[in-house]
Amino acid sequence: MISDVKALIFDVFGTVVDWRTSVARMSREFAKSHGIPEADWVQFACDWRDLYQPAMEKVRSGGLPFTKLDTLHRMNLDIIAKKYGLSNLPEEALDELNLVWHRLSPWPDSVEGLTMLKSRFIIGTHSNGNIALMVNMAKNAGLPWDVILGAEVVRQYKPIPETYDRCCDVLGLAPEQVMMTAAHNTDLVAARARGLKTGFVTRANEYGPDQTTNLKPSEKWDMVATDFIDLARKMGC
Amino acid sequence: MISDVKALIFDVFGTVVDWRTSVARMSREFAKSHGIPEADWVQFACDWRDLYQPAMEKVRSGGLPFTKLDTLHRMNLDIIAKKYGLSNLPEEALDELNLVWHRLSPWPDSVEGLTMLKSRFIIGTHSNGNIALMVNMAKNAGLPWDVILGAEVVRQYKPIPETYDRCCDVLGLAPEQVMMTAAHNTDLVAARARGLKTGFVTRANEYGPDQTTNLKPSEKWDMVATDFIDLARKMGC
Numbered sequence: 001m002i003s004d005v006k007a008l009i010f011d012v013f014g015t016v017v018d019w020r021t022s023v024a025r026m027s028r029e030f031a032k033s034h035g036i037p038e039a040d041w042v043q044f045a046c047d048w049r050d051l052y053q054p055a056m057e058k059v060r061s062g063g064l065p066f067t068k069l070d071t072l073h074r075m076n077l078d079i080i081a082k083k084y085g086l087s088n089l090p091e092e093a094l095d096e097l098n099l100v101w102h103r104l105s106p107w108p109d110s111v112e113g114l115t116m117l118k119s120r121f122i123i124g125t126h127s128n129g130n131i132a133l134m135v136n137m138a139k140n141a142g143l144p145w146d147v148i149l150g151a152e153v154v155r156q157y158k159p160i161p162e163t164y165d166r167c168c169d170v171l172g173l174a175p176e177q178v179m180m181t182a183a184h185n186t187d188l189v190a191a192r193a194r195g196l197k198t199g200f201v202t203r204a205n206e207y208g209p210d211q212t213t214n215l216k217p218s219e220k221w222d223m224v225a226t227d228f229i230d231l232a233r234k235m236g237c
Numbered sequence: 238m239i240s241d242v243k244a245l246i247f248d249v250f251g252t253v254v255d256w257r258t259s260v261a262r263m264s265r266e267f268a269k270s271h272g273i274p275e276a277d278w279v280q281f282a283c284d285w286r287d288l289y290q291p292a293m294e295k296v297r298s299g300g301l302p303f304t305k306l307d308t309l310h311r312m313n314l315d316i317i318a319k320k321y322g323l324s325n326l327p328e329e330a331l332d333e334l335n336l337v338w339h340r341l342s343p344w345p346d347s348v349e350g351l352t353m354l355k356s357r358f359i360i361g362t363h364s365n366g367n368i369a370l371m372v373n374m375a376k377n378a379g380l381p382w383d384v385i386l387g388a389e390v391v392r393q394y395k396p397i398p399e400t401y402d403r404c405c406d407v408l409g410l411a412p413e414q415v416m417m418t419a420a421h422n423t424d425l426v427a428a429r430a431r432g433l434k435t436g437f438v439t440r441a442n443e444y445g446p447d448q449t450t451n452l453k454p455s456e457k458w459d460m461v462a463t464d465f466i467d468l469a470r471k472m473g474c
């Protein structure tokens with residue numbers, strides 16, 4: 001029963017914040033301030049993000065011990081640095097650029113919707129982002145989380161099944177009392193398989209105007225909403 | 238330099254919340270509703286709390302794998318149940334009584350002081366309480382934490398040195414950028430040994446009107462305050 005839900009845990013990159021235009025904008029500003037030639041910084045953001053899943057896969061498969069996302073992002077930045085004329089910058093400058101992921105902008109409805117949901121539910125992150133990344137993002141953007149969960153607390157990356165189990169366990173709740181909320185159907189498939197409730201929110205521009213995936217729910221999820229304010233209203237807030 | 242501090246992490250039991258009178262009050266109400274004979278419920282709270290350090294010591298010494306505080310509290314409740322006429326109650330009733338620790342009342346200045354501090358700093362828990370206990374307490378009492386850290390995140394109990402190191406590490410901060418805040422000098426001794434800044438707040442009634450310990454700072458801590466509002470003002474909020 002949806003009325004049994006006590007906590008909502010959220011995917012963050014793409015679901016709560018707009019990583020693509022945020023990374024592009026801040027990288028463009030960074031490049032300008034460091035005298036780097038003009039480039040397609042939206043493509044840069046997408047190239048960086050394309051290396052995200054393969055890097056986590058090394059942890060999931062056991063090839064790499066648990067490594068926090070800040071470190072994976074930094075390794076991935078080294079891979080694409082040359083293509084964008086960044087490879088001659090000092091390490092400290094690239095370390096600084098790596099922190100753009102800590103300052104991603106929320107979608108326009110995120111803060112208001114989360115604030116509404118917080119009045120009735122525990123709201124937490126279940127992101128692959130590490131704790132510092134999530135805390136700094138929340139402070140910067142005003143995201144009112146009750147608790148930061150996710151990869152660094154459970155020491156593994158989604159969609160490994162145990163990550164969902166562990167989030168429920170540390171909240172002291174049964175899986176059916178926790179709703180995984182995401183703009184990505186695959187995240188919800190994995191959460192449902194562990195008994196969690198599922199909430200789908202459409203983020204039709206996460207990958208830009210030509211996005212073809214995740215425009216619609218792939219299954220009959222427990223909740224489907226157009227944005228977080230719509231979700232909060234449907235959850236009785 | 239105190240001006241380098243970016244985050245304050247807090248001891249919770251005794252420093253943020255008044256466990257003694259809260260546990261006594263809720264246990265008295267619980268006993269009444271279950272037809273348990275009248276008893277000294279303040280002493281009950283103290284007896285329960287007296288088993289807290291020995292139980293965690295089993296984890297610290299390696300005799301017990303990491304076990305969350307809810308579980309240790311429940312084991313300790315079984316030990317004192319007979320003395321207070323609780324041992325014939327069903328398991329579920331004792332499980333319910335165990336959750337009084339999730340609903341401890343804050344000291345009168347805690348919410349206002351934390352809210353002031355939150356405007357300039359990351360504020361988090363570094364408590365031996367588990368995540369669910371801390372989240373439920375925060376929701377119930379209105380404690381505006383940015384992040385729940387502590388035992389269940391670092392998988393070890395204070396004052397083991399690595400617990401302080403790990404809190405700084407997951408925040409992505411150097412030890413001198415983090416201030417451990419507590420009403421207990423021993424907690425600050427342990428934090429200072431790992432390079433953290435230290436803040437002492439007097440809680441003269443944690444152990445009741447006859448309290449003799451922790452009435453004064455035992456060392457020259459970086460900050461000394463009479464309560465959280467005083468601390469916030471001294472930290473420039």
